[in-house]
Amino acid sequence: MQFCVLGSGSKGNATYVASQGRAFLIDNGFSGVEIERRLAAIGVETSSLTAILLTHAHSDHIKGAAVLARKYKLPIYANKGTLDVAAKSLGAVPAIHEFHTGISFDLHHFHIHPFAICHDCADPVGFVIENGFCTLGYCTDTGMVSRLIQHRLAGCNGLIIECNHDPAMLKNGPYPLYLQQRVRSNQGHLANEEAARFVADLLHDGLQHVVLAHISETNNHPALAYDTISAVLKSGKEALTGISLAWQDRAGELITLKDCIGHGED
Numbered sequence: 549m550q551f552c553v554l555g556s557g558s559k560g561n562a563t564y565v566a567s568q569g570r571a572f573l574i575d576n577g578f579s580g581v582e583i584e585r586r587l588a589a590i591g592v593e594t595s596s597l598t599a600i601l602l603t604h605a606h607s608d609h610i611k612g613a614a615v616l617a618r619k620y621k622l623p624i625y626a627n628k629g630t631l632d633v634a635a636k637s638l639g640a641v642p643a644i645h646e647f648h649t650g651i652s653f654d655l656h657h658f659h660i661h662p663f664a665i666c667h668d669c670a671d672p673v674g675f676v677i678e679n680g681f682c683t684l685g686y687c688t689d690t691g692m693v694s695r696l697i698q699h700r701l702a703g704c705n706g707l708i709i710e711c712n713h714d715p716a717m718l719k720n721g722p723y724p725l726y727l728q729q730r731v732r733s734n735q736g737h738l739a740n741e742e743a744a745r746f747v748a749d750l751l752h753d754g755l756q757h758v759v760l761a762h763i764s765e766t767n768n769h770p771a772l773a774y775d776t777i778s779a780v781l782k783s784g785k786e787a788l789t790g791i792s793l794a795w796q797d798r799a800g801e802l803i804t805l806k807d808c809i810g811h812g813e814d
Contacts, residue, residue, distance in 0.1 A: 549566070549804070549805045551684055551708070551802075552590050552799055552800055552803065553708060553759055553799070554587065555577070555578060555586060555794070556763070556794035556796065557764070557765060557794075557795075557796035558608055558796075559577070559608060560577035560611075561576075561609045562574070562583055562586070563708060564802075565677060565684065567679040568679065570598055570656040570657065571596050572598055572601060572658075573599075573616075575601070575602060575610065576600055576609075576616050577612055578612045580612060580615045582612075586799040590799050595620060597622055599622055599625055600616065600617055600624050601624075602634070603630075603673050603675070603689065604629075604673065604689065605629075605633035605670060607637070609689075613638065613641075614637065617641040617642055618642065623641075623645055624638065624643070624645070625646075625655070626646065627649050627671050628646055630671060632670065647662055649662050649673050658677055659677075659678040659679075660675055660677050660678075661678075663676065663696060664696060665687060665690040665694075665697060666692045666697075666734055667691060667735055667736070668691075668733075668735040668736065672690075674686050674690070676704065682705040682706070682805045683808075684707075684708070684805065685706070685709075686708045688709065688761045689710060689737065689762065690710060690738060691734040692734045693749075698746075702750060704750070704755065706756055706803060707747075707750065707755065707759065708794070709758065709760065710738045711740055711762070711768070711777060712731070712737035712740075713737060713767040714769070715739050717767045717768060717769070718731060721767050737762065740768065743760070744777050744779065744780050747777055748780040751781070751789070754808055756790065757789065758777065758790070759793070759800065760793050760794060762794070763793065765796055770793050770795075774793060778791055
């Protein structure tokens with residue numbers, strides 16, 4: 549399985565996932581031209597996509613989904629809460645497939661489980677994506693790590709997790725108090741230290757790579773996020789686990805997860 553966070557932050561989010569000749573996006577908060585440019589930067593033709601999965605209806609995750617869906621005739625997968633809120637923004641699209649939070653569904657050979665996260669939007673979700681050989685977990689835009697989130701992401705071979713803000717930078721930064729309160733609430737975003745504890749709890753021998761996503765451009769710094777998370781890997785497992793950063797202005801690293809069932813790489 550391959551994946552790449554094409555962009556992550558308050559100005560737009562999209563993640564590419566591919567396996568066995570099939571590929572889809574998780575969210576698209578970028579224009580059609582921009583997402584095409586970022587896919588091209590990692591050597592991917594936009595026409596190879598087969599679907600767009602939506603995590604929630606905030607504009608930085610959905611504002612480019614409908615344009616891309618119409619241009620490339622892509623179905624959109626989302627739950628009812630997201631579809632109800634996003635209906636006007638999405639408009640007419642080629643096809644909509646409604647999934648139910650907590651109930652797995654299949655997309656080609658992918659087995660996908662949408663699980664509830666904690667964010668101030670209607671029925672937001674993360675995803676666990678399996679292809680029969682390895683597992684990828686996606687969890688951003690959550691203000692806390694619930695037992696359910698912990699349970700769902702345990703055992704994943706790859707993780708995309710939120711590492712949003714540094715508490716001191718948030719407190720001393722330009723955000724007004726009400727917005728600071730939103731960010732640090734249980735329905736907001738994870739701080740670096742919270743993300744680090746999350747990663748520490750999820751460490752296991754089969755975890756190959758962690759991508760730190762939704763790093764705030766105003767209330768965080770990539771080096772702070774990276775150093776905070778990398779510290780938890782100094783437990784004898786650092787050789788097993790890679791860390792990379794997702795960026796707002798460009799595509800991140802294209803990651804290949806090794807097959808964990810003994811059939812080489814997928």
